[in-house]
Amino acid sequence: MAEVLRSLRLSGVNGAARASVWALGAEGVALTLLAGVDRLPEPLWCHPELSARFEELQFTLGEGPGPDALRTGAPVQAPDLARVRTDRWPALLPAARELGVLGVCCFPLGIGAIRVGVLTVLCDPDRPPGEQQYADATALAAALTVACLDGGQDPRRGEEPAGPGMDVPQASSLHRAAVHQATGMVSVQLNVSMEVALLRLRAHAYADERALGDVARDVVARRLRFDDDENGPISPDGGKG
Template sequence: MRPKDGHRDERGRERTGAAEAIADGVRGVGPSEIPARLCDVAVELLPVTGASVSLHSDGMPVQLGASSAQAAYVTEIQATLGDGPCQSAAQSGVPVLACDLTAGRDVLRWPVFAQQATAAGVRAVYSMPLGSDTVCVGTLDLYCDTPGDLNGRDLRTARLVAAMMTVALMALPRAEETGDPGGERWLSGLATDHDQVYQAAGMIMAQLGVGTDEALARLRAHAFAGGSTALDVARDVVEHRVRFDRD
């Protein structure tokens, strides 16, 4: 029993150390800063070069924070494509480790995303689902500039950060608590830019006479064809610089 007890003690120390680092990282910050600050903590605790956090609802991930411009950009690539490790993690509810986006099965699984991610300097992505065993509300996405796997200790730490991220997001002010008349978005003030995505989707629905899923698919396709992000195209639609006409 001693080896098992020693192993349990070691894991307990790992968890305590990571929890203390997370607590220190968010101490004294406002609610809207917590997602980005937790991304910074993840980069400090893990052998990764970037991190981002997104909510997944209504067919389009909503990015809440990132540790760097590169992490934010690669997260937007996944949102634009509607494909990538974060989408797979959100759908499956289990961690998805894309350990080598330069060759092998990860390239075969996400060929377009792999090409665009590596062009942006990202060679591996580790996506941790946020939520419970039955409901996934988003993902913590970890990015690395070299191929490689997470060892057991790092994976446990990544899971812990994701668990803390879930708790933090659930504790953020909800729309009904802040008097937001919209009511449908329970995180207030964090996803302002992405409101334009849904506004643009509504305009595309009216222009083409299609449903929400088709409107978002058209928005993504237009963004991909033009080398833009879905958010950039949404702004153009809302500001009437781009219009979708029926074929």
């Protein structure tokens, strides 16, 4: 982990995913930042692919250790998801099990009331993280926070970084650009806040068992629109969305 932290100071965070997995002895890691004016979680890097799929699952459902860590500003440890109460993350737990994710620990990136992102670490319940791994993950999250705050201006506005630390996602390069755009479109269609619009998108994605990004792309392409609370989502050809 000392080598990983040194590399962050010298060359920034991009490409650190694989080294972080090795240093933490984890099943996977993912780094997600809050980007754009709507402050949606935006993945910066993940390794291996399972980490990316789990991050997309948390984003679609809007629940899990990652969202909890972002909301509270405190680490959330669930190294064995089978031992978590079913009512804590009712939608996530069965979906994570089906995905093959058995344990997760999440560490928020931030200072005080400022939240800039979250570090997600996938765990093997048969090899739960020990005190050293927990300390290493905490140190890594702190280093990533400093890199984010030092490498840019205000990360909450998604501005171009001024230094070599962290490449804060820009609107033109967001992996979830369609979700950002669709949230704004649904907000206008329903005359509701961005937060409520995102909840409506998530509810539709969950009901249809689809990824949130796929639903968002339908909204952006005008294959799906949210007319009002009574009628719900509809497709332009008159069929239900």
